[in-house]
Amino acid sequence: NDMLSWQRTSFHFQPQENWMNDPNGPLFHMGWYHLFYQYNPDSAIWGNITWGHAISRDLINWLHLPFAMQPDQWYDINGVWTGSATILPDGKIVMLYTGDTDDLVQVQNLAYPANLSDPLLLNWIKYPDNPVMFPPPGIGSTDFRDPTTAWIGPDGKWRLTIGSKVNKTGISLMYRTTDFISYELLDEILHAVPGTGMWECVDFYPVSVTEANGLDTSVNGPGVKHVLKSSLDDDKHDYYALGTYDPIKDKWTPDNPELDVGIGLRLDYGKYYASKTFYDQDKKRRLLWGWIGETDSETTDLLKGWASVQSIPRTVVFDKKTGTNILQWPIKEVESLRSGSYEIDDVELKPGSLVPLKISSAAQLDIVASFEVDEEAFKGTFEADASYNCTASTGVDGSSKTYFCADQSRSSTASDVGKGVYGSDVPVLHGEKLSMRLLVDHSIVESFAQGGRTVITSRVYPTRAIYSAARVFLFNNATGVSVTASVKAWQMASANLKPFPFDQL
Numbered sequence: 001n002d003m004l005s006w007q008r009t010s011f012h013f014q015p016q017e018n019w020m021n022d023p024n025g026p027l028f029h030m031g032w033y034h035l036f037y038q039y040n041p042d043s044a045i046w047g048n049i050t051w052g053h054a055i056s057r058d059l060i061n062w063l064h065l066p067f068a069m070q071p072d073q074w075y076d077i078n079g080v081w082t083g084s085a086t087i088l089p090d091g092k093i094v095m096l097y098t099g100d101t102d103d104l105v106q107v108q109n110l111a112y113p114a115n116l117s118d119p120l121l122l123n124w125i126k127y128p129d130n131p132v133m134f135p136p137p138g139i140g141s142t143d144f145r146d147p148t149t150a151w152i153g154p155d156g157k158w159r160l161t162i163g164s165k166v167n168k169t170g171i172s173l174m175y176r177t178t179d180f181i182s183y184e185l186l187d188e189i190l191h192a193v194p195g196t197g198m199w200e201c202v203d204f205y206p207v208s209v210t211e212a213n214g215l216d217t218s219v220n221g222p223g224v225k226h227v228l229k230s231s232l233d234d235d236k237h238d239y240y241a242l243g244t245y246d247p248i249k250d251k252w253t254p255d256n257p258e259l260d261v262g263i264g265l266r267l268d269y270g271k272y273y274a275s276k277t278f279y280d281q282d283k284k285r286r287l288l289w290g291w292i293g294e295t296d297s298e299t300t301d302l303l304k305g306w307a308s309v310q311s312i313p314r315t316v317v318f319d320k321k322t323g324t325n326i327l328q329w330p331i332k333e334v335e336s337l338r339s340g341s342y343e344i345d346d347v348e349l350k351p352g353s354l355v356p357l358k359i360s361s362a363a364q365l366d367i368v369a370s371f372e373v374d375e376e377a378f379k380g381t382f383e384a385d386a387s388y389n390c391t392a393s394t395g396v397d398g399s400s401k402t403y404f405c406a407d408q409s410r411s412s413t414a415s416d417v418g419k420g421v422y423g424s425d426v427p428v429l430h431g432e433k434l435s436m437r438l439l440v441d442h443s444i445v446e447s448f449a450q451g452g453r454t455v456i457t458s459r460v461y462p463t464r465a466i467y468s469a470a471r472v473f474l475f476n477n478a479t480g481v482s483v484t485a486s487v488k489a490w491q492m493a494s495a496n497l498k499p500f501p502f503d504q505l
């Protein structure tokens with residue numbers, strides 16, 4: 001039990017107990033960030049889905065609030081499912097969410113804050129004439145969920161998109177509205193990819209190809225690309241692609257059809273799902289939340305009394321250097337938790353070497369590291385000790401690929417936990433060192449390669465490497481190539497997650 005309690009995270013967002021899944025309706029209002037989330041008030045396993053609610057000044061320290069919405073109407077009695085917020089030009093907030101009805105039909109419902117001048121947005125009103133959207137003809141009654149944030153088209157009308165499927169083709173339906181009460185289903189869909197199955201939690205947003213700031217959801221025009229993201233129900237991963245959105249035809253076209261949504265890039269190559277962005281109008285950035293589930297057993301989750309955390313929010317920008325991907329990076333606010341640091345520069349790691357770092361506890365860390373490989377020695381053979389997706393190779397054209405992996409195979413002596421190797425390739429451009437950033441929080445490791453080109457989140461459940469036995473090592477498993485490494489690591493303080501009610505703001 002000591003072991004299980006050590007596994008609880010200290011600076012990632014999570015409720016005090018029980019089950020959590022998708023992030024919902026993130027927004028910034030009157031100085032506060034609001035996060036809603038899929039929550040089971042009764043158990044550490046999915047069910048009775050209710051909207052949990054918490055607020056924060058800095059997206060790191062949180063105040064838990066009473067539930068925003070509970071499953072108490074015929075149109076959401078089987079669950080107040082995932083939804084998104086839209087902030088209208090006059091400041092009003094519109095929440096659209098999926099309800100699972102008394103008949104297990106997926107419908108879309110409208111809700112809004114009872115009092116917009118309440119910074120806490122404590123009370124939410126469900127529109128009395130809900131639902132506002134039913135599954136349209138040709139769409140299965142259980143294949144219609146997770147409305148996006150809405151955006152305004154050139155005709156001044158609002159649009160939003162909702163994931164679905166037709167046979168095995170994943171699609172995203174397009175709706176138009178002026179009042180968020182009545183909706184027009186467009187004949188054309190936003191996009192479809194055969195073979196990808198049900199699209200959950202579609203996210204659709206612009207990124208600037210020239211500027212460093214994020215873009216509000218309605219922005220379009222020259223210098224703008226659109227990211228389309230889908231969470232594939234069939235394989236439980238979040239995939240995205242960059243492309244162009246035509247706001248007249250309401251069509252999105254991928255830049256590279258071979259890297260289309262669901263068959264190309266993943267947001268995260270580890271345990272990460274149902275993510276959602278929002279535009280932070282205060283700091284002019286686009287922020288990404290993602291649900292990090294458990295990879296242990298339900299039995300263990302019930303013993304722990306909790307399951308899942310949310311990722312540290314990540315800023316999302318277009319990668320101007322490669323032009324082919326987005327960059328995800330932990331928000332700078334997380335750095336406020338950094339304390340005593342440890343640094344080691346240009347240490348040469350000979351093949352087979354293992355260097356323990358003088359870091360007293362490895363439970364809560366922020367690590368940045370860079371590595372240089374002797375290019376001459378590196379010609380020809382490439383090596384790595386992990387099998388899945390991690391063996392670097394020379395392509396037929398002579399170009400090489402660099403892989404970034406998270407090897408969990410020796411992370412635990414428990415038999416009922418995930419111990420796979422996650423990985424993918426990462427572009428390393430000429431003149432760049434291989435670099436990475438790791439956020440370690442007990443049973444979570446969020447890892448970012450090359451400034452966030454490739455990201456891997458893993459859950460680990462160490463049984464021996466806990467408390468003072470949790471350590472950090474640098475090693476080089478190659479047999480013929482030396483690596484020069486530089487590392488800086490900070491101990492991370494715990495975030496403050498206050499229960500409701502709290503004394504004062």
Ligand code: FRU
Pocket residue numbers: 021022038049081082098145146200201274
């Ligand atoms: C994704 C999801 C959504 C749904 C919600 C239910 O994890 O299945 O599609 O709205 O979770 O909790």
